[in-house]
Amino acid sequence: MRKLDWYILRKFLGTFFYAIGILIVITVVIDISEKLDDFVKSHLSVKQIIFEYYIGFIPHIAALLFPLFVFIAVIFFTSRLAYRSEIIAMLSAGISFRRMLRAYWVGGVLLCVLLWAGNRWVVPHADRIRDAFEDKYVNDVDESKQISNVHLRIDSFTYVTMYVYDPIYKYASGFKLEKIRNQDLYYRLEAQNVRWDSTHKTWNTGPCVVRTFNGLQETARQLADTNLKIPLSPEDLIQRSNITETLTTPELNAYIAREKLRGSEGINALYVEKYRRDASAVAVVILTLIGMAIASRKVRGGSGLHLAIGIVIGSAYIVVLQFSYTFSIKGNLSPFVAVWLPNVLFGAVAFALLRRAPK
Numbered sequence: 001m002r003k004l005d006w007y008i009l010r011k012f013l014g015t016f017f018y019a020i021g022i023l024i025v026i027t028v029v030i031d032i033s034e035k036l037d038d039f040v041k042s043h044l045s046v047k048q049i050i051f052e053y054y055i056g057f058i059p060h061i062a063a064l065l066f067p068l069f070v071f072i073a074v075i076f077f078t079s080r081l082a083y084r085s086e087i088i089a090m091l092s093a094g095i096s097f098r099r100m101l102r103a104y105w106v107g108g109v110l111l112c113v114l115l116w117a118g119n120r121w122v123v124p125h126a127d128r129i130r131d132a133f134e135d136k137y138v139n140d141v142d143e144s145k146q147i148s149n150v151h152l153r154i155d156s157f158t159y160v161t162m163y164v165y166d167p168i169y170k171y172a173s174g175f176k177l178e179k180i181r182n183q184d185l186y187y188r189l190e191a192q193n194v195r196w197d198s199t200h201k202t203w204n205t206g207p208c209v210v211r212t213f214n215g216l217q218e219t220a221r222q223l224a225d226t227n228l229k230i231p232l233s234p235e236d237l238i239q240r241s242n243i244t245e246t247l248t249t250p251e252l253n254a255y256i257a258r259e260k261l262r263g264s265e266g267i268n269a270l271y272v273e274k275y276r277r278d279a280s281a282v283a284v285v286i287l288t289l290i291g292m293a294i295a296s297r298k299v300r301g302g303s304g305l306h307l308a309i310g311i312v313i314g315s316a317y318i319v320v321l322q323f324s325y326t327f328s329i330k331g332n333l334s335p336f337v338a339v340w341l342p343n344v345l346f347g348a349v350a351f352a353l354l355r356r357a358p359k
Helices: 003-041 046-083 086-092 097-138 249-262 267-295 302-330 335-356
Strands: 147-153 158-166 171-181 184-197 202-205 208-214 217-223 226-228
Touching: 003 046, 003 097, 046 086, 046 097, 046 267, 046 302, 086 097, 097 249, 097 267, 147 249, 184 226, 249 267, 267 302, 267 335, 302 335
Parallel strands: none
Antiparallel strands: 147 158, 158 171, 171 184, 184 202, 184 208, 202 226, 208 217
């Protein structure tokens, strides 16, 4: 890294953090205006609002628009360098275009690592804080609603059925536990009701019937009650649809393995979230190179023309990304392909633009 590299890197990072800072301030102001009535109604102090909500909201919104604002920042400061003929001066001094890219590579990789770490650990914790606050003070979440017709696979050979589950009393009626091996039922427990014991982490049944099967032979016995220690908790029955956003990547991997074992629907959406955290970080480097290639040429329209082209390309990237996500979640497209396909396509665009950039 020479003096020129540090000059470009300072411009790069300074422009980006200034732009993302302005975005955060504007977004927070808009969000406060929308939720002010809820804050006042709940008699929340400024300290509560900041440390129980916006400490989670700010990382969420920053990570959401991180790649796009890296792209805009690169286009903005590079087009200014080109407009002031600084890039022409660098090339005239014998500095190759490839050598000039070094600072962009360093800045892009630094921001890529920052977003990668944030997506895997920081943002999920922030989303957990934000969701807990919104559920408590903003959203009208009915946690007392009963759940009907529960069917779950809790391990490789055990299935649980509940007719009705009450989340307030942690009570279920019409309980049935079955064990199947090689497509043959060999154990069944039936109980009129079960209740969750939070102290011992078990399900307590009332009078129940246990049936065992050995081929065509059936044995039945009645028990007064029993304690079932199975890998199923009340939280598993009432999990929200956006639970994956609040899980760190190690927790998400464990959650995917469990849901896959249970045969749950929507597994593709979980894999899309998992791969997205890495792919969006790599997109930072790709968009950095595209932005540099576009804005390094001095044109009559100046920064305005470069920004217009950048907005078109950024919009195209988002459209392709959303289409691929939808085809994976709603269709049969592989989640890995769906998440990485936009990066591959725009990586090819970056390569083509860099080859045609002024040398």
